[in-house]
Amino acid sequence: MSRFIEGQSRTQSTLFPEVLDDYIHEDNPIRAVDMFINSLGLSDLGFARCQPANTGRPSYSPATMLKIYLYGYLNRIQSSRRLEKETQRNVELMWLVERLTPDFKTIADFRRDNGNAIQQVCKRFVLICRELNMFTDAIVAIDGTKFKAVNNIAKNYSRGLIKTCIETTEKDIANYLMELDRADRQSRTEDAEKLKGKLAKLQARLVSEKTIQQELETLPDKQISYTDPDSRRMALKHKGVLVGYNVQAAVDTKYHLILAHYVTNNPSDRHQLVPMSQHVQQALGRQQITILADRGYDDSTSFKTVHEAGVTAIVPKIRTSANRKKGLFTKEDFVYNKEKD
Structure with a gap:
């Protein structure tokens, strides 16, 4: 006989099959999420497609999609592809959405199309907490x-950065011009053609950078991001x-x-x-x-x-003195003693 704790056989049949609800404890927070979402008037909050169409393939209810989104938020699951997998293997989520399994594109589209409505859900949650007197201390x-952001750092320009880029490009152009003159004197035709192609690209880049520089001067903070x-x-x-x-x-x-x-x-x-x-x-x-x-x-x-x-x-006061870093005393180290004064 084994001294280890043994589990049940995977092929063991039971007289009364267990239901999914048996796996979710009464104190599980997921039950509160289910009750909260079911109590909301999603159409009043601005959710799209709250009324199913009479024709075509049936769609998923916004309540179901919102439950998936909130479950992912509570469990730090941001990826729509991961949420799709969780609906297929996570018992809590299977219980929450009643074994429905939307694909990742449906989950991503719901999040994209209902951003403002999701914010209203957050506000409604705060209102419920206020009604329960949870914020009396204020x-x-x-x-x-x-x-x-989505914007890559290479697509962000400031006045100082674009000035450096222009100076670098101008130096590169000057170097290529010198190399081109040298190739012409030495009758290196193939090298000269390659250098002309590279020089044309640099000149086009310089025009683009100067255009960005002019655009930056019109902006209040002298900074621009092109993607975001x-x-x-x-x-x-x-x-x-x-x-x-x-x-x-x-x-x-x-x-x-x-x-x-x-x-x-x-x-x-x-x-x-x-x-x-x-x-x-x-x-x-x-x-x-x-x-x-x-x-x-x-x-x-x-x-x-x-x-x-x-x-x-x-709010604590900003420390403007560098004396502490130098190992010296600061104002905070001195306390006025009125009795001994």
């Missing part, structure tokens, strides 16, 4: 993170650069739920306290709130604005 923490026009070049905390967005999020300090988010192409968090406080006030439906943030949000003008709007902002 204390939130905000922070920003950099999200990479709204994206901007941003420095990362631990060095490096990406072209993307600064996504601001506000999280409830008690239940750690995201109350509001805000997307900007401003790489700095310094001026984001005001718009984020407005989004949080709107989400909570109240003016008197407390916001916690890191020193990246330290801005006296923003403090004044949010204070007048009823917001208590708790």
Whole structure:
């Protein structure tokens, strides 16, 4: 007899076959997702194809597709192809969508066509939490993170970068002209033809770069992205650069739920306290709130604005002195003692 724990035989038959619902525990959060989505009026939220067509092949219900999307969000599954596989092998998801298996294209199209409606679902969830008095403390923490855009870094130009590109191209053209003169003097006909072809490409590139330079001068921030026009070049905390967005999020300090988010192409968090406080006030439906943030949000003008709007902002002051890095004392190391003065 084996001393290991043994499982049941795969070919063992039972008198009463188990149903799929038996595999989902009563406390499983997926049941809450099912109840939440079933309680929504999806047509009122703006979802497309809520009414099935009378002709043609039947389509998947928006509720089914939304359940797949939310399940992927809760379990960090972003790929539509992975979600397609999960509907075929994941017991929780099989239970949630009643064994339906949409293909990845259907899942991707749903996400693309219903972006605004999905945002309304998030707002409805926050409203339900408000009705349950989950946000009575009205204390939130905000922070920003950099999200990479579709735009490749090679397709993003700034005034300084395009100036460097033009200078490099002009140097290359000058070098090719010198090489072309040398080839002509030495009667190297084949080499001269190759050099002329390369020179023509460089001259065309120079024209394109100067066109970009002129276009940059008309833009307020002197930066342009061609694939994703709204994206901007941003420095990362631990060095490096990406072209993307600064996504601001506000999280409830008690239940750690995201109350509001805000997307900007401003790489700095310094001026984001005001718009984020407005989004949080709107989400909570109240003016008197407390916001916690890191020193990246330290801005006296923003403090004044949010204070007048009823917001208590708790933000550490920016350290402007470099003495601590040098091993020296800073202002924080000195405390006034009134009794011993």
